Amino acid sequence: MYEGFALTAKAMASGRRLELLDVVSQAERSVEDLATVTGMAVANCSQHLQVLRRAGLVVSRRDGNRILYQVASERVVELLDLVRDVSHDRSPLVRETAEAHLGGEVSSISRQELWERLASGDVVVVDVRPLAEYAAGHIPTAHPIPIHELEARLEELPADMEVVAYCRGRFCAFADEAVRILQAGGRRARRLEEGLPEWRRAGHPIEAAS
Amino acid sequence: MYEGFALTAKAMASGRRLELLDVVSQAERSVEDLATVTGMAVANCSQHLQVLRRAGLVVSRRDGNRILYQVASERVVELLDLVRDVSHDRSPLVRETAEAHLGGEVSSISRQELWERLASGDVVVVDVRPLAEYAAGHIPTAHPIPIHELEARLEELPADMEVVAYCRGRFCAFADEAVRILQAGGRRARRLEEGLPEWRRAGHPIEAAS
DNA sequence: CTACAGTTCAACTGTTCTCTTGATCAGCAG
């Protein structure tokens, strides 16, 4: 009984696999793609993906001669988030690592507040994740500007409006980085506290490329 | 970063430790006690508990010459529940094992419905967990009748009211067993779908022994 | 059919995890 539940936890008991889950929870991806993004060897990546699949956390389908993986359900993303939250809450080590990784506090906006401001139209939203993830689903009206292009494309954003950047989630550094770049460029900027998965889970609308 | 999150998952990646977490989430317990309940050797149990403690999932305190462990926060119990839920949702194997373990469907009542029925007072509630767990916290008005005593103490329960039994949670067999015993004894009986932790988390009141 | 790209499989090495055993440590009772 408990041994069965442990299989799910075992599948998540590896930094590599958590990273894969995180990436795959943003958009459906091929093995090679995932290997590149995470810096693993393809064979190794494939094996980790199969561990996740055997545990039922991801599902795969064939498209031409590549195989695409995605998370098996919204519930799995919830689990991933909760693991990270509890880990952050309970482990001082993780908290320190997270602070170092995110590089200092940055002003943020809650999901709720952004939702309200979106309706009044006095805020511009930027999705700083890789384009593939934007294409798979994004906050309506958001501009796709991958983080490494942001500095060069600052002038695409209106100078007189507050800018909100968002990325994969609380522990993703892209949005923090974006806020720093935007502020250095003289804009008022904040990051969305959470990421796209939480936005989706809260029942807010998502826009996807055709 | 991900390696840090994985430490939390690693701590949960063992059937033994999930079992310990489950027991300890019901009431504070000593090492020896936990070893007895789970059937482990004391030394082994102690080591598993320390893994959980290092991961920040449980905390311990000394009382006389025993050491008592309890879960570190309500959030941890939430995580434990979510792991079980996802595991049950996503793994056919776990689903089968669970069905076999619980021994067939039994009619149940939701937390919400019980809450309403409690107010009108036309239902009698039975806590079929071990007494230590009842003492640590239980649903108001609940009668403590450990599952193995239920059959012998049936007459303590009014014959003209519906009986609701509850236990540790969705995957705990005590309440199902109780419903079968109660029905065999001619009562109208249902189990609470979930267990005490979910009841507490929903913000409902809890009564504890002095 | 052949060549090729993408993915998976199989085998192997080194590491980590699990449980057991016996010793040690901390508090309590006499």
Add this chain to the structure above:
DNA sequence: CTGCTGATCAAGAGAACAGTTGAACTGTAG
């Protein structure tokens, strides 16, 4: 202090796991 109980520590045998390498499989394109 001595003896006792409860918990932890230390060390070792066996199992499970992670990453690497090279081969095998499966569709696509020519």
